[in-house]
Amino acid sequence: MVVLGASAGGVEALRQLVRVLPADFPAAILVVMHLAPGATSALPQILGRAGVLPAVAAAHGRPLAPGVIHVAPPDRHLLIDDGVQFLSHGPTESGHRPAVNATFRSAAVAAGPAVIGVVLSGALDDGALGLGSIVERGGVAMVQDPEEALYPGMPESALARTSTEHVYPVEVLGKVLDKLVRTPVPTAEVPPPSPALLLEDRIARDGVRLDAVVPDDVTPPSGHSCPDCGGTLVEVGGRDGHYRCRIGHAWSAEALLRAHDLEFERALWTALRSLDEKAALARRMQENAYGRAAPAGGRYENTARECVAAAETLRRFLLAQDPEPGRDHDR
Known part of the structure; x- marks a missing residue:
């Protein structure tokens, strides 16, 4: 079983990888890429056209098939249950469903040393913990060379947590992957999954x-x-x-920091909108007061001036912020 995880920049990496896989590829392939909940994914069609292997949207209750690329659909974790695809609406992980970690952990529980986990281009660190679980269960870790990845965050995070000799550019990675899946799986007894791994797999399934x-x-x-x-x-x-x-709901520290950063930015834009609206309302009230020769016109004028000054300061701050790479592409 081969599990591939990607995010920002991952479509091109996946296309290059499946392009080099032969028609007799003997393992089932599971692909997880971050998708917005309401999105319609064209990834099965894209990957099916990129190489000779058929690519399909994963389907709940359908057995995994060797030589077929099974793509996680939007808003569902792709898990494995006794060789059968299990689509779950379990809790999001670092804001994602499907999440790479959830599929990697499930594969580690289901198949142990018969799993090869591959982390490709993406922002932040989804897949890093799951790849470690695959290695703990006797499986193999592979990572796209961060220097080649369009977004190196996921490959770098995976390598920071899990040591592996299999770090390659994507096309080389695909050729090595084809050799690895044809290597007999070690027959040495593998310890059962840890209680922590089993618990996290259960949470992804039913939100314990x-x-x-x-x-x-x-x-x-x-x-x-x-x-x-x-x-x-x-x-x-x-x-x-x-x-x-x-x-x-699961969060890595890095993803949690990013989420709070976005929450803070949203709050600032809301504050800016409120200041603009308050200034506009104060000007309207100022005009009405002056039209009636009411004494409150000066107070409304001062309010409008203060709001405009505060809004311009806030606007300059927001527009000066450099968005972090991949933020708009990671979901």
Whole structure:
């Protein structure tokens, strides 16, 4: 089983990779790419035209087929249940559904050493923890060379957490992948999945309440709130910077920082709109007051002037901010 994870810049990386895979490729391929919930994905058609392997949208309850590319649909985690595709509306992870980590973890639980995980171009760090789970279960990790990736965030984060010799440009990666899937899987006994890995896989499937398993007296609140639901986040799994809220939304520290940054920016734009509207209203009231020779006209004029000055200061600050690479393309 091969699981591929990508985000910003990932379409071209996926096209280059599947282009070099032969028609007799002996493993099932699962592809996860960040998509907006209401999007219509053309990725199966794009990948089907890029190479000789057929590409289809993943379908709940359908068995995985070797030599077929199964693409996660929008707003569903692509999981594996005894060789069968399982589409879940479980909690988002770092704001994403489908999430790369969810599929990587599920593959690690389902197939252990028979899994090859591949992290391609993307912003932030989705896939890094899941790739580590694949290696812990005896599988193989592969990563696109960050220097080649259009967005190196995901490859760099994966390599920061998991050491692997399989770091290549995409076309080389595809050729090495074809060799690896034809290598016999080691027969040495692999330890069962850890309770933490099983718990996270369960949460991705059905949103198990986290406080039923990680009570506050064992794992105190982190002091951070979940950007998805506003609930309290706790640090889980003994991993630095990995959080979940009580209903299961997962966040890495990096993704959480980005979410708060966007929330702060939205608040500033809302404040700017309010100042502009207040200034316009004050001017209208000023005109009406002067038209009636009312004494309040000067007060409204001062209000409008103060609002305009504050709005211009805020507008200059917002327009001077450089958006971080990939922010608009990571969903």
